[in-house]
């Protein structure tokens with residue numbers, strides 16, 4: 631993977647991931663970006679215009695613009711709306727015998743939910759989903775048959791073009807959505823630059839679209855593959871929140887995030903030099919056998935703590951409450967309507983070292 635770039639340290643234990651996550655002064659998100667490859671899909675310079683790839687103080691100031699709207703209490707106010715979106719999507723399956731849980735259920739639900747936060751019209755959901763999927767799945771020939779260059783030459787400019795229009799509209803007529811929050815934000819008395827607004831928009835859209843979709847599909851697959859776990863849940867739906875946490879633990883939507891050492895240091899007894907890459911593998915730390923008993927077993931009663939949203943620290947996921955609410959509703963509504971659903975074909979993953987996500991999960995809706 632990316633032979634032209636330097637190698638990296640792999641942090642695979644829960645303790646190591648916690649230590650790196652909490653120490654932003656030693657482990658920077660800004661110096662080299664947040665994925666193994668510094669210039670994976672788009673150049674580092676653009677990556678750094680997203681607050682996920684900034685260090686304090688600028689990171690903290692931009693994140694603070696959004697935090698009030700993402701508390702569990704504020705997010706809970708969206709329950710009826712999200713349930714309505716989910717039911718509408720499931721209603722469209724009426725009369726069908728089979729479907730793909732990725733394209734026919736997860737994608738339209740998560741796309742509409744994040745788009746409603748961003749203030750985008752429903753008619754554009756399919757366009758935004760396509761753009762997010764091709765950019766994040768750029769390396770997968772099935773997702774992106776024309777090759778990674780098309781992402782930079784065609785898809786990324788389309789994001790900028792569409793955003794320029796949204797930005798101009800919000801400048802003219804401020805609204806209450808998150809796009810407007812970005813457009814009118816002032817950091818130290820200065821507005822964000824256009825590319826910072828676009829990349830802030832991209833961050834929220836990509837994070838909102840992709841990760842919840844990934845976790846829901848992985849959870850459904852695990853339940854469909856293990857009758858006994860599904861039965862436990864059907865008999866006692868109060869286990870849904872615990873199932874959500876177990877799915878987040880077993881199948882973290884992001885396989886890794888990366889930091890860069892700002893100085894010579896030591897991590898769990900290993901010497902790390904200034905400038906070296908340090909990669910936190912959540913897919914491993916969430917199955918740390920010193921933390922979890924029988925770590926590879928999917929257990930809906932476990933209700934575990936985990937690091938799928940990061941391990942604390944400045945970059946801890948902004949969207950935890952929203953993701954948990956969406957996942958709970960999606961599982962409740964799907965299982966309520968289709969308790970006998972069966973896998974009907976080969977589930978396939980997106981080819982990526984970063985997003986840990988099914989590209990297809992074909993199912994038969996009723997037994």
Ligand code: HEM
Nearest residue numbers: 682837838841842845883938939940945946947948949953
């Ligand atoms: C299952 C769903 C989700 C998972 C597994 C997930 C995971 C993560 C992880 C691992 C991080 C980085 C943490 C770190 O570096 O310490 C992160 C950051 C972030 N997430 Fe999520 N996320 C999810 C859903 C969402 C949703 C729905 C949103 C909604 C907007 C969101 C917005 C963000 C943002 C803006 C950041 C950057 C935070 C920062 O840099 O301070 N995420 N997420």
